Amino acid sequence: MRTGWLTDFFAGATLLGDPLPLVVILLIVTLLFWQFKQYLAIGAILLGVAFTASLQYLIKVGVARLRPDDLQALVVVDGYSFPSGHVAVTTILFLLIAHYLLGVARFKKYQSLFYIWAFFIVVAVALSRVYLGVHWPSDTLAGFILGLGGWGLIIWLFPQGKLKSAK
Secondary structure (H helix, E strand, C coil): CCCHHHHHHHHHHHHCCCHHHHHHHHHHHHHHHHHCCCHHHHHHHHHHHHHHHHHHHHHHHHHCCCCCCHHHCCCCCCCCCCCCHHHHHHHHHHHHHHHHHCCCHHHHHHHHHHHHHHHHHHHHHHHHHHHCCCCCHHHHHHHHHHHHHHHHHHHHHCHHHCCCCCC
C-alpha cells in the first residue's frame, strides 16, 4: 500500500541512484580521499563504478526485459529493467566508500557504522525502485548481486587502497 510519506521517502531515496547525485558524491569522495592522499582508493572507486555501470548496461541491453506496467509507476523512466542500474552502482559505490574509509586512520573506529550506512542506502534505493513501480524485485536483487560482485573484485584487486601484488 502506498502512502504519502512513504512515497516521499522512496522518491528521495531513488535520487541517490540517479546519475547526477552519483557524480556529485563521486566528486566529494574524490576530494576527501585526495585530502588524505588515498590516490589508489580514488582510482579503485572510479574503476569499480565505471566497470559496474558498463556491465549492468551491457546486461540490460542483452536481456532486454521490459519494466513493470507504466500505469502503476510513480515516476517516469525509460529503458530496460534488468538489472537495476540504480541498485548496482549504488551498491558498489557506497560499499567501496565504506571499505576505503577504513584505510584512513582517523575513521577506523567507525568501521561498523560505515557498512551499516552503506547497507541502509543500498536497501533504501532497492526498495524505492520496486515501490515506485519501475523495477521488478528480481531486477533490484540482480543489481545488488552485480554491485556486490564488482565490490568484491575491486577490493580483491586493491585491498585497503594498495595494488594486489602478484605472488
